[in-house]
Amino acid sequence: MTIAKGIDLGTLDDLVEGFRDPAAARVITAEIAVLGASLEAKGIEPRLMEVCGSHTVAIFRSGIRDLLPSNVKLISGPGCPVCVTSVAEVDRAIAIANTPGTILTTFGDMMRVPGTSTSLEKEKAEGADVRVVYSPLDALNLAAEKQATGGDERIVFFAAGFETTAPTVAAAILQAADMGLSNFYIQSTHKTIPSAMRGLLDTPELGLSGFICPGHVSAIIGARAYDFIADEFKVPAVVSGFEPLDILMSVKMLLAQIDEGRAEVETEYGRIVSDEGNPRAIEVLDQVFRVSDAEWRGIGTLPNTGLVLRSEYERFDAPLAFDVRVEPGRDNPACECGEILRGLKAPTDCKLFAGVCTPENPQGACMVSTEGSCAAYYKYGRDES
Numbered sequence: 001m002t003i004a005k006g007i008d009l010g011t012l013d014d015l016v017e018g019f020r021d022p023a024a025a026r027v028i029t030a031e032i033a034v035l036g037a038s039l040e041a042k043g044i045e046p047r048l049m050e051v052c053g054s055h056t057v058a059i060f061r062s063g064i065r066d067l068l069p070s071n072v073k074l075i076s077g078p079g080c081p082v083c084v085t086s087v088a089e090v091d092r093a094i095a096i097a098n099t100p101g102t103i104l105t106t107f108g109d110m111m112r113v114p115g116t117s118t119s120l121e122k123e124k125a126e127g128a129d130v131r132v133v134y135s136p137l138d139a140l141n142l143a144a145e146k147q148a149t150g151g152d153e154r155i156v157f158f159a160a161g162f163e164t165t166a167p168t169v170a171a172a173i174l175q176a177a178d179m180g181l182s183n184f185y186i187q188s189t190h191k192t193i194p195s196a197m198r199g200l201l202d203t204p205e206l207g208l209s210g211f212i213c214p215g216h217v218s219a220i221i222g223a224r225a226y227d228f229i230a231d232e233f234k235v236p237a238v239v240s241g242f243e244p245l246d247i248l249m250s251v252k253m254l255l256a257q258i259d260e261g262r263a264e265v266e267t268e269y270g271r272i273v274s275d276e277g278n279p280r281a282i283e284v285l286d287q288v289f290r291v292s293d294a295e296w297r298g299i300g301t302l303p304n305t306g307l308v309l310r311s312e313y314e315r316f317d318a319p320l321a322f323d324v325r326v327e328p329g330r331d332n333p334a335c336e337c338g339e340i341l342r343g344l345k346a347p348t349d350c351k352l353f354a355g356v357c358t359p360e361n362p363q364g365a366c367m368v369s370t371e372g373s374c375a376a377y378y379k380y381g382r383d384e385s
Helices: 012-018 022-041 053-061 087-097 108-112 120-125 136-148 166-179 193-201 215-221 223-233 244-260 279-288 311-316 337-341 373-380
Strands: 002-004 047-050 073-076 102-106 130-132 154-159 184-188 210-213 237-239 265-267 289-296 300-309
Touching: 022 244, 047 053, 047 244, 053 215, 053 244, 053 373, 087 102, 087 120, 087 154, 087 184, 102 108, 102 136, 108 120, 108 130, 120 130, 136 154, 136 166, 136 184, 154 166, 166 184, 166 279, 166 311, 184 300, 184 311, 193 215, 193 223, 193 300, 210 215, 210 223, 210 244, 215 223, 215 279, 223 237, 223 265, 237 244, 279 289, 300 311, 337 373
Parallel strands: 047 073, 047 210, 102 130, 102 154, 154 184, 210 237, 237 265
Antiparallel strands: 289 300
16 A cells, blocks of 8 residues: 555554654655645645544644644644533533433533533532443443433433534434333434535635545445535535644645645545445434534534534433423633634633643633543644734
């Protein structure tokens, strides 16, 4: 397998190490430097956005920003599902967790996300039955066990994620229906990436020149889901893997498009991502969920970016089943998470960053998740401006 001219990555046994090979990185970086110089001579300063939290972490961990020409800028977008879960949805989950006879389950990152005045972690410490699970099937199995043994607890899975994890939640709902479970619910805060990217392109002040498209999401929805970026907005897009050479190659491919005046959707991550994606996962997703407007933390309501249960499965919808009142959520007014998620500011522009707001004492969702922009900057890039 070859990722750059003259660089053979060898067999699958050493594939991962091959994608971290310093010699290959030097070759690609040199090619990027040539493209950067060509663009600089044309007065072009490309602004490339990655919209995946895993990419954000990989970019910082590998020091990729330091390898790029000074006129090429990488910008982090809203690619962390925990970070974009609205304060109101966190408050709702907390209210549900405090309902007697309820066990609320969720992924570990959601535990520490600040609501208006508390978090699930704090409520658990105060006695609420909140449990960390690794899959919605863990919550489903718990519900099945409780129902089989006559327990009257209601099991809720607080579901945050993009198209990557949403099919597993849809599959859990279908299984719950087949099992006749009456005590299993989900609170869906799922978001869809392509529509959010459209919203970013409709933000002129960002001045985006290209997108590094998410690998995990694209494995589900396919590369063709981004055609509108090139067709309508004339902006290049490249679906990227997560290893250092994946990202460097994706940057090179984007710069080549810009230099040549092209706007296409290309796939660097062809070993995983196809044009069509995963048809079975998409089928299950469409069977259970429908598209809706959704509130993104710090950004506001974006049309057609959410997933809610179809009417056939509304009996599993926690917000409908639980009579809890949630006031409009309130972020810390000094937190710049919304501007950071849209790529308009860097974490270092926030006056709370690395002082009041740290991973041990997060004031905003961007500092909670390991894939959040603020957490990545805090760990790997605090010296950047």
